[in-house]
Amino acid sequence: MKKESQPDIKSHKFSYSGVIMNAVRILAIALIVAGVLGLAYGGFSYTKETQEVKLGSFELSVKNKETVDIPIWAGVGAIAAGVLLLIVRK
DSSP states (O other), X not given: OOOOOXXXXXXXXXXXXXXXXXXXXXXXXXXXXXXXXXXXXXEEEEEXXXXXXXETTEEEEEEEEEEEEOOHHHHHHHHHHHHHHHHHOO
């Protein structure tokens, strides 16, 4: 009978540097996408419920629309940081 060959587990080495480089690449792409979206839209808005009053069956709530402006320098900085991460990775 032939012995079945089993893979040599000791010779297989897991590369943490490859995992870290993939994470850096994903972060770089996310920064570039966020920067482009920030430049394209310039901001975003959301609705926030602030006050709620309940008097028996009567309910009153106030919804405020909040707007967050994204500065141009933040979008450009995110794009630049993402590009640098893609270029400088070793």
